Amino acid sequence: MNDQTQETGAVPNHESPNHAAPVQAATGQGAPAHAEPILSVRDLKVAFKAKKEMNEVVHGLDFDVYPGETVAIVGESGSGKSTTMHAVIDLLPGTGRITGGSVKWKGRELVGIGRRDMEAVRGREIGLVPQDPMSNLNPVWSVGFQVEEAVRANGLAKGRKAVRERAIEVLEQAGLSDAEKRMKQYPHQFSGGMKQRALIGIGLAASPDLLIADEPTSALDVTVQRVVLDHLAKLTSEMGTAVVFITHDLGLAAERAEKLIVMYKGNIVESGPSREILQRPRHPYTKRLVSAAPSLASRRIGSDAVLPEAPVESFDVAAIAEAEPQAQRRGEPLIEVKDLTKVYKLRKGNFGHEDFAAVSNATFTINRGETMALVGESGSGKSTIAKMVLHLEEPTSGSITIEGQDTSKLGARQLFDLRRTLQPVFQDPYGSLDPLHNIGNTIMEPLNVHKVGDAASRKARVYELLDQVSLPRELASRYPNELSGGQRQRVAVARGLALKPDILVLDEAVSALDVLVQAQILELLAELQRDLGLTYLFITHDLAVVRLIADRVCVMQRGRIVEQATTSEVFENPQQEYTKNLLAAIPGAHIELGL
Incomplete structure (x- = not known):
C-alpha cells in the first residue's frame, strides 16, 4: 500500500480500532435491542507459527451477531476476514491457533471445547460455504454423493430415498437447475458457478442458525447471484438464520447486509450500519475501499486520456514514415468473427448422443487498440468463443479472421506463429500458474517455447515484464504459493505480455480479486x-x-449474441429485456456509494 500512515490512522472519535461497539441492524430485519447475540466475540487473537515463533494476524477483535441478522465483513485479501470466522468454528489451517479472547455461541464458550463438541456445532448449528469451489469438492465422488454425505452427517434424513430427496431439495434451493440430473455428475463436469452452488447447498443442508458465507458469489454471474442471495434473505427472514458474508463486493454488502465490519491488517477499523458506512465512510481505509469499487456510474478508465504517439527523436524521415502507419492502423478491424458456431456431441443412454450448440452464429468485430467485452450468464458461450479465438477449440462452422488471415486455413507452423500475437490470461490466478516453477521461469516459458533470444536476453525480458506490471524483481525467484492473489494475476498478465502480443484474451481475469487489487x-x-x-x-x-x-x-444468452453496442449505449439504453435484467441484478447497482 502506498499510504501506510493514512491507512493505519486512528478511527474517528478516538475509538479503539478492534473494539468498535456492536451495532444493531440498520433495517427492520435485525434483532430488537433487548435480544441476546447468537455469536459474541471478545478480544479474539489468532496467530500462525512461523520459524518457531507465533506471528499474530488477528489482533483482539470484538463483534456480535444477532439472530436473523446479516453481517458483511469486508477488506482486502490478507486483512483477516476469513481467518476470523474460521477461528470461530475451529477450522484454522496449518499452524493457526486462537491465542486469546472468547467466542461464545448461544452463551456457550467455544474456545477450547473438544473436537466432538465442536463437530456437533459445526454444520448443524453453524454452516460454512467455503471460498474456493475448485478445491472444496472431492473430484473422485459425484456431486450428489457429497451433498448426500452432508445430509447424513447432519442427521437431516434417514433412509436412502429420503436422503436423496433432501439432497435434491437443497441443490434446488441453492439455484441449481436440473438438480436431479446433476446429482450423477462429477465436479469436473460442473462450471465454477455450478460448483459454488453445490457448496452453498451443502452449507444450507442443515438449515443452520448461522451461515458463514466466504465469498459465496464471486464465481457466480449476476442473475444466479441474485437467486442465491434472495434465497439466503428468505432464510434470514423466515427461519431466523443469521448470515455472515465474507466478501470483497461492496455492492453486495450495501444491498444485502444490515451491518458492516471493515477489516484491515487483522484489525476492525470501522463497523456499523452498512449503508451508512458505505455512503459516509469515516476511516481512510474504508474511503479507499469505496473509491476503488466499480459501479454503474463509473467512467471508462483512461477515457479522457490521449493515446501517446510514437516519439520522434530527430528529423529522421525513415523513422517518421515508420511511425505513421502505426497511427493509421489503430482502430482498424483486427479480429473479425462471422457466423461462429460450436456444437458439442453429448452422450446419452444406449450409446447415443445429442447435439448441444454452445455458440450459435456469433458475429462481431474487434478493432485494433480497443476492448471488447463478452458478457452473459454462466453457460452463455463466452468462454467457448474465447477458446475458439485462441484456437484451443475448433469451430463447427463460421470463421475467425485475425489481421486478415482466416485462422481455419492456417497450417501448424502458421498457427504457432499466430500465438505470438495472441495470448491468454486465464480466470484462476491459483490454478493457471505451475506451483513447481518459480515466477521467473513461469514468465519466461513463452519465450522458451518460441525460442526468443538467448538466456541472458530472456532473463532481461523477465525483469522488464516485472517492472511493467509493477512487481519487484526479487519475486522472480519466488514461487506462486508465496504470492497473494493479486500478485499472481499480475504474473499471469506479465506471462501474457512476454511475446509482445497484439491481442490479450482475458477470461474472468479480475473476478477472484478484492476491490483494491481489482482496481x-x-x-x-x-x-x-x-x-x-x-x-x-x-x-x-x-x-x-x-x-x-x-x-x-x-x-x-444461450450461445447467441442478443445485443451489441458501445458500453455507454448498453448501460444507458439497453434494448433487450435480458440485458435489462442483467443490469438490474447487479448487487447495489442503485445504491450511491460515498466518500
Whole structure:
C-alpha cells in the first residue's frame, strides 16, 4: 500500500480500532435491542507459527451477531476476514491457533471445547460455504454423493430415498437447475458457478442458525447471484438464520447486509450500519475501499486520456514514415468473427448422443487498440468463443479472421506463429500458474517455447515484464504459493505480455480479486493498452467491471449474441429485456456509494 500512515490512522472519535461497539441492524430485519447475540466475540487473537515463533494476524477483535441478522465483513485479501470466522468454528489451517479472547455461541464458550463438541456445532448449528469451489469438492465422488454425505452427517434424513430427496431439495434451493440430473455428475463436469452452488447447498443442508458465507458469489454471474442471495434473505427472514458474508463486493454488502465490519491488517477499523458506512465512510481505509469499487456510474478508465504517439527523436524521415502507419492502423478491424458456431456431441443412454450448440452464429468485430467485452450468464458461450479465438477449440462452422488471415486455413507452423500475437490470461490466478516453477521461469516459458533470444536476453525480458506490471524483481525467484492473489494475476498478465502480443484474451481475469487489487489490475490493463496499443477480448460476468474497462459490449444468452453496442449505449439504453435484467441484478447497482 502506498499510504501506510493514512491507512493505519486512528478511527474517528478516538475509538479503539478492534473494539468498535456492536451495532444493531440498520433495517427492520435485525434483532430488537433487548435480544441476546447468537455469536459474541471478545478480544479474539489468532496467530500462525512461523520459524518457531507465533506471528499474530488477528489482533483482539470484538463483534456480535444477532439472530436473523446479516453481517458483511469486508477488506482486502490478507486483512483477516476469513481467518476470523474460521477461528470461530475451529477450522484454522496449518499452524493457526486462537491465542486469546472468547467466542461464545448461544452463551456457550467455544474456545477450547473438544473436537466432538465442536463437530456437533459445526454444520448443524453453524454452516460454512467455503471460498474456493475448485478445491472444496472431492473430484473422485459425484456431486450428489457429497451433498448426500452432508445430509447424513447432519442427521437431516434417514433412509436412502429420503436422503436423496433432501439432497435434491437443497441443490434446488441453492439455484441449481436440473438438480436431479446433476446429482450423477462429477465436479469436473460442473462450471465454477455450478460448483459454488453445490457448496452453498451443502452449507444450507442443515438449515443452520448461522451461515458463514466466504465469498459465496464471486464465481457466480449476476442473475444466479441474485437467486442465491434472495434465497439466503428468505432464510434470514423466515427461519431466523443469521448470515455472515465474507466478501470483497461492496455492492453486495450495501444491498444485502444490515451491518458492516471493515477489516484491515487483522484489525476492525470501522463497523456499523452498512449503508451508512458505505455512503459516509469515516476511516481512510474504508474511503479507499469505496473509491476503488466499480459501479454503474463509473467512467471508462483512461477515457479522457490521449493515446501517446510514437516519439520522434530527430528529423529522421525513415523513422517518421515508420511511425505513421502505426497511427493509421489503430482502430482498424483486427479480429473479425462471422457466423461462429460450436456444437458439442453429448452422450446419452444406449450409446447415443445429442447435439448441444454452445455458440450459435456469433458475429462481431474487434478493432485494433480497443476492448471488447463478452458478457452473459454462466453457460452463455463466452468462454467457448474465447477458446475458439485462441484456437484451443475448433469451430463447427463460421470463421475467425485475425489481421486478415482466416485462422481455419492456417497450417501448424502458421498457427504457432499466430500465438505470438495472441495470448491468454486465464480466470484462476491459483490454478493457471505451475506451483513447481518459480515466477521467473513461469514468465519466461513463452519465450522458451518460441525460442526468443538467448538466456541472458530472456532473463532481461523477465525483469522488464516485472517492472511493467509493477512487481519487484526479487519475486522472480519466488514461487506462486508465496504470492497473494493479486500478485499472481499480475504474473499471469506479465506471462501474457512476454511475446509482445497484439491481442490479450482475458477470461474472468479480475473476478477472484478484492476491490483494491481489482482496481490496480484494471488500471494496469488500461495503462498497458495506452502504452502498447494492445487489443483486449475481455470475458466477464461482472458488468460493473465492464463499465470501467470496455469500449464495446456483446451480450450473450444461450450461445447467441442478443445485443451489441458501445458500453455507454448498453448501460444507458439497453434494448433487450435480458440485458435489462442483467443490469438490474447487479448487487447495489442503485445504491450511491460515498466518500
